Amino acid sequence: MRKIEIDDEVFAYLQRHSEPLVDTPNDVLRRELFGEGRAASEHETRRPGALMFIIEAELVSPGDKLRHHQPRRRQTHDAVITADGWVELPDGRAFPQPSPALKAQTGSSINGWGQYTHVPSGRRLQELREEAAKHQAKSD
Structure with missing residues (x-):
């Protein structure tokens, strides 16, 4: 496995497109680049928040x-x-x-x-x- 450095803007993008405590940054990149894993939809159902x-x-x-x-x-x-x-x-x-x-x-x-x-x-x-x-x- 190789390591890469990313800037804050790319990291923020990865956070916006990840399921906290489920996805790793690599999971998000694989989904975004190759269409692998769970559907990357803005309308997908996510777990309820604390509020x-x-x-x-x-x-x-x-x-x-x-x-x-x-x-x-x-x-x-x-x-x-x-x-x-x-x-x-x-x-x-x-x-x-x-x-x-x-x-x-x-x-x-x-x-x-x-x-x-x-x-x-x-x-x-x-x-x-x-x-x-x-x-x-x-x-x-």
Whole structure:
């Protein structure tokens, strides 16, 4: 096996076209170059993301905006909740968890649950997650 170096833009492409914890970068390249493996379709079904149970609790809706503001850096980072509970960035990259999505936007490891604000309600994702868990516990 040979090793190659790739730039950040190519790596981001590989991430966008991979199933986390399933595909290796080599799997994505083989699929893209040779058509091997699972279908490479933008419409393929993926596993539900971490926000799915909050959608099911009807505390957020697909298409709702998430926002993280960094006042000292004078930067605001927006994202959108997808129908399958993922966090989608404006550049099209999608993440099953909020923290990796926020890290992709800021370049730093930040707790996405604690730092993303659900724009329609003005509440942090962490607060919504805790409320959804309480609803789920009551219905069990």
